[in-house]
Amino acid sequence: MKLVGFAHKLGDNINTDVIISGRYKFHITDIEELSKHIFEDIDPDFAKNLKPGESIIVAGDNFGLGSSREQAPLAIKAAGIIAVLAKSFARIFFRNSFNVGLPLIELDTESIEQSDKLEIDLDQGMVFDLTKSKEFKIKPLPQIMKRLLEDGGLISHYKKHNGLKLDL
Numbered sequence: 001m002k003l004v005g006f007a008h009k010l011g012d013n014i015n016t017d018v019i020i021s022g023r024y025k026f027h028i029t030d031i032e033e034l035s036k037h038i039f040e041d042i043d044p045d046f047a048k049n050l051k052p053g054e055s056i057i058v059a060g061d062n063f064g065l066g067s068s069r070e071q072a073p074l075a076i077k078a079a080g081i082i083a084v085l086a087k088s089f090a091r092i093f094f095r096n097s098f099n100v101g102l103p104l105i106e107l108d109t110e111s112i113e114q115s116d117k118l119e120i121d122l123d124q125g126m127v128f129d130l131t132k133s134k135e136f137k138i139k140p141l142p143q144i145m146k147r148l149l150e151d152g153g154l155i156s157h158y159k160k161h162n163g164l165k166l167d168l
Contacts (some may be wrong), residue, residue: 001103001121001122001123001146001149001150002119002120002121002122002123003056003082003083003103003119003120003122004054004117004118004119004120004130005051005053005054005055005056005082005083005117005118006051006054006055006056006115006116006117006118007056007057007058007085007112007113007114007115007116007117007118008046008049008050008055008056008057008058008081008114009058009059009112009113009114010039010042010057010058010059010060010063011059011060012059012060012061012062012087013060013061013062013065014059014062014063014064014065015064015065015066016064016065016066016067016069016071016072016093017066017067018039018041018042019038019039019064019072019075019076020034020037020038020071020072020075021037021040021041024037031071031074031075031078032078034071034074034075034078035047035075035076035078035079035080036079037075038075038076038079047079050079050080050081051080052079052080053080053082054080054082055079055080055081055082056081056082056083056084056085056118056120057076057081057083057084057085057086058084058085058086058109058112058116058118059084059085059086059087059109060086060087060109061086061087061088062086062088062089062090063084063086063088063089063090063093063104064089064090064092064093064094064097065090065093066090066093068092068096070096070099070100072093072096073093073096073097073099073100073102074100076097076102077100077101077102081102082103083102083103083104083105083120084097084102084103084104084105085104085105085106085107085109085112085118085120085127086104086105086106086109087106087107087108087109087110088106089104089106098145098148098149098153098154099148099153099154099155100153100154101148101149101151101152101153101156102153103120103122103149105120105122105127105138105139106138106139107127107136107137107138107139108136111129111132111134112129113131115131116129116130116131116132117129117130117131118130120138122141122146122149125137125138125140125141126138
């Protein structure tokens with residue numbers, strides 16, 4: 001599986017209330033509408049500056065800490081973000097993201113800058129910074145996680161295979 005897009009750089013400790021502010025989580029139930037407000041407290045124009053299908057979030061340590069609600073990864077995915085790269089992820093956010101089919105990649109993101117063009121190759125376990133001609137080895141994803149991404153998330157996987165297919 002290969003993904004290509006442009007970096008949108010964020011910092012460390014991005015919590016789910018920064019991804020989607022609590023002022024929206026409980027009043028907007030339509031995920032497409034909610035996605036228009038991602039990272040609004042950091043940058044009011046963040047969602048407007050995305051190119052759906054060509055945007056990759058690049059963050060530091062502990063991305064996604066906070067609540068266990070699935071709105072955060074769902075809103076990121078609905079905004080057209082194709083992956084999130086970070087040094088580390090909060091565990092509940094990590095699992096929720098794969099459940100909804102949002103790829104999360106752990107690697108050292110320090111040298112990746114805003115607007116760098118990136119290629120993610122999950123089969124090779126590599127990220128290529130095409131802007132700087134650099135490559136990064138990523139923490140390998142278990143086969144089941146790759147399968148969930150290929151199938152579009154846990155529910156799609158379940159429907160496709162008439163249950164959970166774990167014998168990969």
